[in-house]
Every structure is written in structure tokens, then in C-alpha cells.
Amino acid sequence: MYFVDGRWVDAAETLIHPEDRGYLFGDGIYEVCRVYQGKIYQWEAHYQRFVRSAAELRIAFPWTSSELQSTAYELVEKNGLAAEDAILYLQVTRGAAPRTHDFPEGMKPVLSGFARKMARPLAQLENGVAAALLPDIRWLRCDIKSLNLLGAVMAKQQAKERGAFEAILHRDGTVTEGSASNLFVVKDGALYTHPANHLILRGITRQVVLELAAQLSLPVREEAFDTQFLAQADEAFFTGTTVEVMPVVSIDGQPVGSGRVGAVVRKLQEAFAATIGLG
Structure with missing residues (x-):
């Protein structure tokens, strides 16, 4: 299962807006978190870096740590990884708007993410x-x-x-x-x-x-x-x-x-x- 702009979808349903600025310009940010036995490692440090990256690029970031963490754990659970070693990927783009290099007005950021099993490289x-x-x-x-x-x-x-x-x-x-x-x-x-x-x-x-x-x-x-x-x-x-x-x-x-x-x-x-x- 994937999380895309507030919806839970499978791979067949996943859609990327043709004018999402992450797709057109790389105008977005991301975090990759490690999951050990279903527990997200160093969550708060990842969240704080996420917030900092958003601020540096002047991308709106309306999610609190607890809100985003809740979504992160839902991703882990919905993908059957509640007791597994895995990775968690979260991405925020500036949003979708008619293509222009400068920032369009009234942008709504798009949050998406996925989680998948990944063993430690022993x-x-x-x-x-x-x-x-x-x-x-x-x-x-x-x-x-x-x-x-x-x-x-x-x-x-x-x-x-x-x-x-x-x-x-x-x-x-x-x-x-x-x-x-x-x-x-x-x-x-x-x-x-x-x-x-x-x-x-x-x-x-x-x-x-x-x-x-x-x-x-x-x-x-x-x-x-x-x-x-x-x-x-x-x-x-x-x-x-x-x-x-x-x-x-x-x-x-x-x-x-x-x-x-x-x-x-x-x-x-x-x-x-x-x-x-x-x-």
C-alpha cells in the first residue's frame, strides 16, 4: 500500500499529477527511515530534518511530528511490516500547478510514502x-x-x-x-x-x-x-x-x-x- 495525498492506494491506482513540481523540477524533499522489528528508528531526528529541509526550500509543511508519525506507522502496518526490518520513505512536494519556474501562488504540498521489507546487510x-x-x-x-x-x-x-x-x-x-x-x-x-x-x-x-x-x-x-x-x-x-x-x-x-x-x-x-x- 502507498500513501498519496491523503489516500491509501495500491500500485495499480497510484497517480502522479503531470504537473506536480516534484515530478517536473525535483521540487520536493524526502526522508528515509529505518524500521527495526516494526519500530521506526530515530523518528524525531528524521522529522526535524524534514522540517528543516522544507523551511530551506520554503515548502509548506503542515504536519506535526505526532501526525506524521501516525501516518508512518500506518504505512508500516498496512504493508504487513509490524514485526519486520524495513525502510520507510516519506516525500513532500511543493504541489501541482501550471508549469513555471517560480513558485505559483496557493500551492498545496503533497505528502506521499511507502514502506517495504529490508533486511540488515549483515x-x-x-x-x-x-x-x-x-x-x-x-x-x-x-x-x-x-x-x-x-x-x-x-x-x-x-x-x-x-x-x-x-x-x-x-x-x-x-x-x-x-x-x-x-x-x-x-x-x-x-x-x-x-x-x-x-x-x-x-x-x-x-x-x-x-x-x-x-x-x-x-x-x-x-x-x-x-x-x-x-x-x-x-x-x-x-x-x-x-x-x-x-x-x-x-x-x-x-x-x-x-x-x-x-x-x-x-x-x-x-x-x-x-x-x-x-x-
Whole structure:
């Protein structure tokens, strides 16, 4: 079942207005939430980021946290996922109106969403993944979780074609993040990650990891670093709603550190698992 503009519909009934601005311009925002055993993980953090994205794009957002959460759980339940691991997707577009680049008057935002079963990527979490280093061709407001994802889509596809799980993006040599994830590296026992400015998404899992690092007394440096520093890292890992704390064991075919999942990543994986009730 899908939720579209206040209606519950199946795939055969789903309609997108030909002049919905999300369809025409990518003029909208979204959130992807993880569901563990039927429970939405970090709901309030996702909601607050949703609200912030709407404000940055001046899209009306009339739903309270409790109202939207109620719809989210209905999506989970109506899709038979009340006791499953899943993902939940929620999207808001500015609405439908005759096509014009500027904002039409009197727009009514359109909320839609879906939920589907998704198991935790246990084998990849255990063994680590390969990454490909690619130029960051995205726009300059990556802090807004907007529907403008073509740059990320192109990077993800190029990484796939190189046999990699994910792309690591850089702007003229300065490493930013993954195409659909944040990036951390470990050097001499300290974590390094790009500061949460307009060049990266303020990831929910990224924030959880920062809090866990503090609890584990792991030093953190939120500062920009270059591709040379990346090549010298002892460990590296992606963070994200669907990838959790995902070790990176090679980049462009070259091993990261020993080429195996490192001790710091393992500590953070164990601590993260405890936050979802698995520790």
C-alpha cells in the first residue's frame, strides 16, 4: 500500500499529477527511515530534518511530528511490516500547478510514502565493502534532503560499474561523503569526517556515530581532508540509514589500512547495534 495525498492506494491506482513540481523540477524533499522489528528508528531526528529541509526550500509543511508519525506507522502496518526490518520513505512536494519556474501562488504540498521489507546487510557489515573515488558533481546545497539526486545517481552507477558498493566523492581533491551516505576515516585512533555544512547531508546515523564516539572516548575531528589523507587512512566507513556503520576495506582496488575491518569500526558497530536493541 502507498500513501498519496491523503489516500491509501495500491500500485495499480497510484497517480502522479503531470504537473506536480516534484515530478517536473525535483521540487520536493524526502526522508528515509529505518524500521527495526516494526519500530521506526530515530523518528524525531528524521522529522526535524524534514522540517528543516522544507523551511530551506520554503515548502509548506503542515504536519506535526505526532501526525506524521501516525501516518508512518500506518504505512508500516498496512504493508504487513509490524514485526519486520524495513525502510520507510516519506516525500513532500511543493504541489501541482501550471508549469513555471517560480513558485505559483496557493500551492498545496503533497505528502506521499511507502514502506517495504529490508533486511540488515549483515554480510557486508561483517566483511566490509569496496568503494570508488569519484568527483562530486552535485549541487551546492547537499545539506537539504531534496529530490534533486541525479548527481548522486550518476555517481552510484559509476561506482557500481567499477565493481564498488558505493562512491566516495571529492570536490577538487577535498573529500565530502558518499553518494548516499556519510563518510568517516580513522587515522591514529581518531575519527575524521567532513564538517556538516552545505557540502554534505547532516546524516542521522552520522550524528548517532558522533554521540557513540564520545561515549567510547574516541577523538573526533570534524574537518575537511583530502584524497591523499584518505589514501593513508587506517580504517574507513560509511554511515547511513540503510548501511548503518559500513566498513570500507578497499578504494579503487587499493586496501584501506590492512584491507580488513578494523578495531575502531567494530567498536562502533557493536555500540550502534545496542542502540537498536541488539546489544
